[in-house]
Amino acid sequence: MEKKKKKRLEGIxxxxxxxxxxxxxxxxxxxxxxxxxxxxxxxxxxxxxxxxVHNAVNYDSLDGCDLFSGKWVYDNNSYPLYQELQxxxxxxxxACEQHGRINSNYQQWRWQPHxxxxxxxxxxxxxxxxxxxxxxFVGDSVNRNQWISMxxxxxxxxxxxxxxxxxxxxxxxxxxxxxxxxxxxxxYDLSVYTTIxxxxxxxxxxxxxxxxxxxxxxxxxxxLLVESNADHPAKHKRNERVVHVQSIENHAKNWxxxxxxxxxxxxxxxxxTLKILYGSSEDAKESNIVSNHRGYxxxxxxxxxxxRTHINHTRTRSYFxxxxxxxxxxxxxxxxxxxxxLNETEPIMKDGFWESGxxxxxxxxLELSLNKLKAKGVNVQMxxxxxxxxxxxxxxxxIHRLFYSALKAKQLSNPLNYADCTHWCLPGVPDIxxxxxLTYILRGVK
Ligand SMILES: *[C@@H]1O[C@H](CO)[C@@H](O)[C@H](O)[C@H]1NC(C)=O
Ligand SMILES: *[C@@H]1O[C@H](CO)[C@@H](O)[C@H](O)[C@H]1NC(C)=O
Ligand SMILES: *[C@@H]1O[C@H](CO)[C@@H](O)[C@H](O)[C@H]1NC(C)=O
Ligand SMILES: *[C@@H]1O[C@H](CO)[C@@H](O)[C@H](O)[C@H]1NC(C)=O
Ligand SMILES: *[C@@H]1O[C@H](CO)[C@@H](O)[C@H](O)[C@H]1NC(C)=O
Numbered sequence: 001m002e003k004k005k006k007k008r009l010e011g012i013x014x015x016x017x018x019x020x021x022x023x024x025x026x027x028x029x030x031x032x033x034x035x036x037x038x039x040x041x042x043x044x045x046x047x048x049x050x051x052x053v054h055n056a057v058n059y060d061s062l063d064g065c066d067l068f069s070g071k072w073v074y075d076n077n078s079y080p081l082y083q084e085l086q087x088x089x090x091x092x093x094x095a096c097e098q099h100g101r102i103n104s105n106y107q108q109w110r111w112q113p114h115x116x117x118x119x120x121x122x123x124x125x126x127x128x129x130x131x132x133x134x135x136x137f138v139g140d141s142v143n144r145n146q147w148i149s150m151x152x153x154x155x156x157x158x159x160x161x162x163x164x165x166x167x168x169x170x171x172x173x174x175x176x177x178x179x180x181x182x183x184x185x186x187x188y189d190l191s192v193y194t195t196i197x198x199x200x201x202x203x204x205x206x207x208x209x210x211x212x213x214x215x216x217x218x219x220x221x222x223x224l225l226v227e228s229n230a231d232h233p234a235k236h237k238r239n240e241r242v243v244h245v246q247s248i249e250n251h252a253k254n255w256x257x258x259x260x261x262x263x264x265x266x267x268x269x270x271x272x273t274l275k276i277l278y279g280s281s282e283d284a285k286e287s288n289i290v291s292n293h294r295g296y297x298x299x300x301x302x303x304x305x306x307x308r309t310h311i312n313h314t315r316t317r318s319y320f321x322x323x324x325x326x327x328x329x330x331x332x333x334x335x336x337x338x339x340x341x342l343n344e345t346e347p348i349m350k351d352g353f354w355e356s357g358x359x360x361x362x363x364x365x366l367e368l369s370l371n372k373l374k375a376k377g378v379n380v381q382m383x384x385x386x387x388x389x390x391x392x393x394x395x396x397x398x399i400h401r402l403f404y405s406a407l408k409a410k411q412l413s414n415p416l417n418y419a420d421c422t423h424w425c426l427p428g429v430p431d432i433x434x435x436x437x438l439t440y441i442l443r444g445v446k
Contacts, residue, residue: 005241017442059119060440067439069114072183076107079426082152085097087148087155088230089148090426092401093401094424096397096401099401101398109347110393114223126154126438127154132239133217134216135216135441136219138251138259138262139222139262141267141423142321143262143264143321145426146430149430151176153431158178163177163178167263170253172233172254174220176218176223177217188229218258222265227247229241236291243277243299245278245302255311258316261311261316261319263381264301265296266322271292271297275287275289276288292362300369308373313377318380318382325357325392327340327344327396328341329355332355339416341419344393347392348390381436382402383436392429395429397425398415398419399418405435
């Protein structure tokens with residue numbers, strides 16, 4: 001086991017070897033994808049919609065359009081926005097093609113709002129408009145999924161040597177930087193090849209005299225926003241949730257220096273009850289068992305107070321991503337037995353589809369908290385992506401991902417049991433969340 005792991009790491013270190021095998025994989029995937037597309041097309045009657053047009057200056061024209069009400073349309077002209085193998089920062093959890101997924105249609109759906117058209121994504125323009133800015137994603141692994149997506153969307157146009165991925169401070173903060181060139185020098189680019197905690201180092205040279213951006217796209221692991229027993233970015237499997245309901249400062253002090261904050265917190269509230277500790281995290285005196293809904297409400301209150309008193313809202317704009325669907329019950333879309341997202345290759349086309357596992361009450365609690373905050377003069381835009389994720393049962397990694405603990409023979413014999421229907425393949429659905437997010441961010445940045 002140990003030997004195997006070592007071997008894998010050596011393989012990663014050997015960049016030349018990796019490049020060669022990537023090429024081979026690339027060709028194999030290319031050939032398979034071509035075949036797959038051919039088969040799909042042969043019985044596809046509808047012509048694909050016209051591609052999105054580049055409409056850089058027109059973000060303001062989206063004012064008044066409900067971007068979250070719409071439908072998915074197949075558009076292989078505009079999507080995907082990047083190739084999986086072009087983005088060295090995708091960890092094994094989201095790299096579905098590299099883990100055997102052959103059908104890649106999930107990458108080619110665009111979100112079409114009913115009332116307007118989104119402008120075509122342009123990485124250079126976005127970087128230009130984010131120049132000098134710092135964006136921090138704060139939350140759980142779905143938020144990390146979205147952060148990596150944003151990095152991948154932007155990094156392709158940044159030359160090698162003018163970007164780097166690094167792990168900052170006490171392991172909860174990860175930072176992708178597109179920075180300004182200085183003199184030619186050697187530095188590390190930490191690429192997320194395996195797990196987020198065993199970042200691999202690559203040497204890269206800075207080139208001078210090429211287009212440069214001073215942009216930082218960061219991720220901070222805080223799945224319950226406040227301190228909890230799930231705070232270690234990798235070792236956080238626990239049977240019981242313990243939440244330090246009044247302790248946010250140790251996390252939040254890392255968020256103050258941002259121009260854009262993008263929060264999420266939903267999945268880790270999935271247990272019916274959790275243990276709440278009062279007082280500081282070092283000196284917790286009382287504890288209480290409360291329902292997940294009550295706990296969520298308490299934490300959002302602490303979070304709201306912190307945001308209201310510690311953030312300069314003239315500088316920093318804040319967003320909250322609403323909960324995302326986890327396609328664990330095939331019965332929701334008419335499948336028999338204990339089917340889930342495994343083997344699904346098409347979105348659900350039924351307008352307004354809502355899976356049984358998505359807790360509407362949690363969404364209401366978030367909405368109420370944000371409304372209260374707004375009444376106090378702090379506007380946190382809720383990114384209402386819940387409905388658009390409901391349709392995308394086809395876009396999860398299922399078994400096509402890296403699993404960090406070795407799967408036992410019993411598990412392997414029933415893939416339904418270990419299929420990941422929570423996260424999302426990249427490229428894929430999180431790219432769309434980021435396109436929507438960017439329409440909000442860029443509307444305010446002139
Ligand atoms: C979120 O968007 C869906 C789809 O448009 C809509 O039905 C729902 O009411 C929205 N929820 C909120 C809280 O805005
Ligand atoms: C995209 O899809 C259309 C129709 O589904 C097909 O005619 C076309 O060849 C496809 N293009 C690519 C590049 O796969
Ligand atoms: C890391 O954490 C320790 C203990 O919580 C703290 O004393 C130290 O200041 C932290 N380091 C940084 C760079 O934040
Ligand atoms: C808040 O941010 C704005 C814009 O960056 C700045 O002009 C202002 O001085 C800041 N206010 C405080 C109290 O720091
Ligand atoms: C998923 O697809 C594989 C390969 O076609 C097949 O062997 C397996 O039985 C399918 N599993 C389910 C649960 O549909």
